[in-house]
Amino acid sequence: MKIIDLVNKLGLEILSGENGLNRTVSGGYTSDLLSDVIANAQENNIWITLQTHKNVMAIASLKDLAAIILINGNKPEEDTREQSNIENIPILGTKGNAFETSAKIYELLNNE
Amino acid sequence: MVEETISLQYKIDGGDFKKAGYASSQIKKRLQKLNIHPKVIKKIVIALYEAEINVVAYAYDAVIRIEIGNETVKVKIKDNGPGIQDINQAMEKGYSTASSKIREMGFGAGMGLSNMKKNSDKFDIKSKINEGTEINIINYRINIKNENN
Numbered sequence: 001m002k003i004i005d006l007v008n009k010l011g012l013e014i015l016s017g018e019n020g021l022n023r024t025v026s027g028g029y030t031s032d033l034l035s036d037v038i039a040n041a042q043e044n045n046i047w048i049t050l051q052t053h054k055n056v057m058a059i060a061s062l063k064d065l066a067a068i069i070l071i072n073g074n075k076p077e078e079d080t081r082e083q084s085n086i087e088n089i090p091i092l093g094t095k096g097n098a099f100e101t102s103a104k105i106y107e108l109l110n111n112e
Numbered sequence: 113m114v115e116e117t118i119s120l121q122y123k124i125d126g127g128d129f130k131k132a133g134y135a136s137s138q139i140k141k142r143l144q145k146l147n148i149h150p151k152v153i154k155k156i157v158i159a160l161y162e163a164e165i166n167v168v169a170y171a172y173d174a175v176i177r178i179e180i181g182n183e184t185v186k187v188k189i190k191d192n193g194p195g196i197q198d199i200n201q202a203m204e205k206g207y208s209t210a211s212s213k214i215r216e217m218g219f220g221a222g223m224g225l226s227n228m229k230k231n232s233d234k235f236d237i238k239s240k241i242n243e244g245t246e247i248n249i250i251n252y253r254i255n256i257k258n259e260n261n
């Protein structure tokens with residue numbers, strides 16, 4: 001499944017990194033602890049978090065993640081957004097919480 | 113084969129989380145231009161990123177030296193800082209002295225040093241109180257063209 005399909009199916013807001021919407025997602029990881037994500041997220045995962053600062057992009061890039069979803073209506077900081085545009089790794093937004101968002105994505109990816 | 117070594121050096125300052133990750137991302141780009149296997153590159157840059165974050169979080173400044181040889185990629189991170197009292201304790205998953213400000217950013221899980229070790233073929237850490245900490249990491253180079261050998 002492509003990021004753009006998740007965006008359309010779940011009504012996610014595109015906050016930055018639009019050029020990366022054609023990336024393929026395989027699985028996801030939900031965590032706000034950065035070293036936990038570094039240890040356990042896999043390449044092409046979508047990362048569900050409430051962290052909005054620039055280090056989030058550094059990790060997404062080093063781990064080759066597909067995209068980031070900010071939950072609970074969180075918005076990326078300006079330099080996070082800029083880095084997302086440079087790296088072409090989209091940041092998406094939702095008003096939903098981590099539990100709901102993860103559940104919906106899990107469902108979609110497993111019924112592919 | 114003649115040993116050709118590429119040496120790179122970066123200086124990083126403590127305190128500024130916005131700059132953390134710069135050296136890792138530069139080195140990632142540099143390694144990608146050589147024919148080193150992406151999995152090896154990932155290990156190297158993940159370990160280096162964790163080290164950079166620790167310098168920013170706990171030390172004053174540091175020098176990073178990378179030596180890319182025919183067989184190995186060596187990374188040395190040497191900081192000026194408070195040093196680590198008990199290295200075994202610091203290496204334990206979950207042990208952290210991170211401040212509440214650092215924890216709010218999502219650091220302080222106490223996983224950084226164990227992530228570094230896990231992503232290193234050889235990992236060595238030494239530290240002197242009130243002087244600083246030195247980490248030496250070696251990863252064996254697997255070249256893309258040799259993958260099926």
Ligand SMILES: Nc1ncnc2c1ncn2[C@@H]1O[C@H](COP(=O)(O)OP(=O)(O)OP(=O)(O)O)[C@@H](O)[C@H]1O
Pocket residue numbers: 034035036162166167169170171191193194195196202203207208209210218219220221222223224225226245
């Ligand atoms: N370069 C350093 N100088 C001084 N102390 C350090 C240094 N690196 C690590 N430490 C000490 O070791 C502890 C454990 O480090 P580690 O990187 O494993 O976890 P953390 O930084 O606390 O959390 P995380 O890396 O999961 O965000 C730190 O909390 C700190 O007390």
Ligand SMILES: [Mg+2]
Pocket residue numbers: 162165166220223224225
């Ligand atoms: Mg750390």
